[in-house]
Amino acid sequence: MIMLSLSLLKVFLVISLPNIVFGDGLNWKHIVSPLNGMALENKPREPPSLTANIQNIPSQLWAFEDDGVLRNKDSLHCLEADGFMFSEVRLKPCDATDIRQQWYITKADGLDNFIIVSKEWNLVLTVKEKGMEEGTGVWLEEYEIADHKLWNILDQEPETKVADKNMLLRVSLEAYPGAVANDGKSAVYYVQTDITHESKVLIYLEGGGLCVPSEGQQTCEKRCTNTPYYCTPPEDLFKDIRDSKKYHTIWNPDPIINPAFHDFAKVEVPYISSDVYSGTQDANPQSENYCFHGKYIVSAIFEDLITNTNITKAKQVVLMGGSAGAFGTESNCDLLADMLHAASPTIDVRCISDSGTMYPWNVHTDGCDPYALMKNANKAWAAVGDASCELDNPEDHDPCLSINTAFRYIDTPMLILMSAEDTTIRRCTNNEASFWTRWREELAAIGRLVVEERPDIGLYIANCPYHVATGNSVVWSQLQISVEGGHEGETILLKDLIYNFVNDIGPIHAIDNMDSYNQNCYHL
The missing domain is CATH 3.40.50 (Rossmann fold)
Structure with a gap:
């Protein structure tokens, strides 16, 4: 696992702002974990989580708007961070004035992947590695560059194979x-x-x-x-x-x-x-x-x-x-x-x-x-x-x-x-x-x-x-x-x-x- 810990998070965020992607309005994209090839998805009546079946469907498409909110195409609700008690993420009706719905999406230094950071909590969107939702759930954790905290931002359905013995690819x-x-x-x-x-x-x-x-x-x-x-x-x-x-x-x-x-x-x-x-x-x-x-x-x-x-x-x-x-x-x-x-x-x-x-x-x-x-x-x-x-x-x-x-x-x-x-x-x-x-x-x-x-x-x-x-x-x-x-x-x-x-x-x-x-x- 890549582990390149960094300090001075607020300074890092300031100098990384020019690398923000999506800032051109509603440009719908996939958000995919390179750790397991799974995509962030809005699932009905559940918190946002990861799915292996990556498709160009509204529940898996997201847009980072100019005001910093991360909107889901299916529900048209926005990703909200709760870092106070349980470090959870959820979807709520969009409110651009609510800082809990504001995110930075920035490139990790020296890598082609991105970090997704809550502006309110200075915590990063992370693939859960422990508990019942291991590998498929998402939550918030302290910032560091690690495999389970990196994301790929993709324009369309990925055509590359995922190297995983549990995953089958359509031919x-x-x-x-x-x-x-x-x-x-x-x-x-x-x-x-x-x-x-x-x-x-x-x-x-x-x-x-x-x-x-x-x-x-x-x-x-x-x-x-x-x-x-x-x-x-x-x-x-x-x-x-x-x-x-x-x-x-x-x-x-x-x-x-x-x-x-x-x-x-x-x-x-x-x-x-x-x-x-x-x-x-x-x-x-x-x-x-x-x-x-x-x-x-x-x-x-x-x-x-x-x-x-x-x-x-x-x-x-x-x-x-x-x-x-x-x-x-x-x-x-x-x-x-x-x-x-x-x-x-x-x-x-x-x-x-x-x-x-x-x-x-x-x-x-x-x-x-x-x-x-x-x-x-x-x-x-x-x-x-x-x-x-x-x-x-x-x-x-x-x-x-x-x-x-x-x-x-x-x-x-x-x-x-x-x-x-x-x-x-x-x-x-x-x-x-x-x-x-x-x-x-x-x-x-x-x-x-x-x-x-x-x-x-x-x-x-x-x-x-x-x-x-x-x-x-x-x-x-x-x-x-x-x-x-x-x-x-x-x-x-x-x-x-x-x-x-x-x-x-x-x-x-x-x-x-x-x-x-x-x-x-x-x-x-």
């Missing part, structure tokens, strides 16, 4: 014409900004349901209106993985919490095609004028990573996805392996499907066929599944729609994670206890068939109602599941089973007792 796929979201805009993905010693990569496909054009409650117009973030690329330049539920599982850097992936570089793929990463359908009236280009998006991401990163030098690459991302993992697993092996044949490629297409298709209510619904969706999307499966079934792609049968065509090592009663992936069901007994029994039977035919495929089925294990810390580290084929009473945690699968050791098959819920389900 545009505009160079790939087919890689577009439902609304036709270029897709994006996120990659870790600081990759130094990592020799392994985890690519995660986000989930989020699906839509089928003109199909009842699942119309795409409704989806894209009510949840537009599933249909258009995100604008956030950065993503902080600490804001994600996955930070308690696959994104966590602690090898005790996350033995399998704590030392992996991270790539995250936003889900913006609504077609479980399988579609090739252009926009037309029958598609409600939405594009379904999920297959093109994942293909472009794989190609971009191979072309513009060092992924081909990795020792291991794991493709993983949850929910719709699990569907996409199953259908694109061999595609990734083939593309990587064409560039580097020795890379160890593996795939993990978390809450995907393993499904008891024969258990459903009368007059409702979930498999037919899935076939209709794939037809509407012009979906493309696993290449070898479709090549072997050119007239009828039915065997390729679900991992129940498609597992026979997947060459890349795969691990399948399922809840015995998935709370989201369920169609044509009722509330009768006997129905769910049959559901669980058939799912377990499907799993055992997969393991019998392909013992190289890992399997985990927990008898707890939930959806997506990687977003649930209880499922990740508290559910002990019986090891299939193990000794009497042998159990395993999900995090340890995944470690075994990734490292090609130990048991990789676990199926819970289907007669009753796991004893730790009540923690969910």
Whole structure:
């Protein structure tokens, strides 16, 4: 940390006044900490604080006016210093005559950064380094030149990368014409900004349901209106993985919490095609004028990573996805392996499907066929599944729609994670206890068939109602599941089973007792 203490603060302020920036009226700028790359933001009903997702939005834009007040564009309130009791900063209605709202913004001697100084208190705006708001809060401290007291004043959204293993940077796929979201805009993905010693990569496909054009409650117009973030690329330049539920599982850097992936570089793929990463359908009236280009998006991401990163030098690459991302993992697993092996044949490629297409298709209510619904969706999307499966079934792609049968065509090592009663992936069901007994029994039977035919495929089925294990810390580290084929009473945690699968050791098959819920389900 830079520590260049100075004295005679009032003299310093006087001689530094010519360096004040902003003094040209309402010239809106970002105020960004070089310590962590986070921007000062006005958040509703909260004190001003720092955010990792730097954008050209009003809440993150500030203007230093000629009278010394620091105005926020969103609220049009001004930053006020309270150095009397708690050294706090807050936003209040602007009053240029109130000295608590008057600031000096001046360059630090010998540096390109700025110091923001309260005229009333002679204290400087500082990134909090202690307490619950460590790294994200701001307050006032005595003057000294130190990393957490310096600021960058930026005209627009910064395009430089932040070197932080917790921060992911948005990468545009505009160079790939087919890689577009439902609304036709270029897709994006996120990659870790600081990759130094990592020799392994985890690519995660986000989930989020699906839509089928003109199909009842699942119309795409409704989806894209009510949840537009599933249909258009995100604008956030950065993503902080600490804001994600996955930070308690696959994104966590602690090898005790996350033995399998704590030392992996991270790539995250936003889900913006609504077609479980399988579609090739252009926009037309029958598609409600939405594009379904999920297959093109994942293909472009794989190609971009191979072309513009060092992924081909990795020792291991794991493709993983949850929910719709699990569907996409199953259908694109061999595609990734083939593309990587064409560039580097020795890379160890593996795939993990978390809450995907393993499904008891024969258990459903009368007059409702979930498999037919899935076939209709794939037809509407012009979906493309696993290449070898479709090549072997050119007239009828039915065997390729679900991992129940498609597992026979997947060459890349795969691990399948399922809840015995998935709370989201369920169609044509009722509330009768006997129905769910049959559901669980058939799912377990499907799993055992997969393991019998392909013992190289890992399997985990927990008898707890939930959806997506990687977003649930209880499922990740508290559910002990019986090891299939193990000794009497042998159990395993999900995090340890995944470690075994990734490292090609130990048991990789676990199926819970289907007669009753796991004893730790009540923690969910």
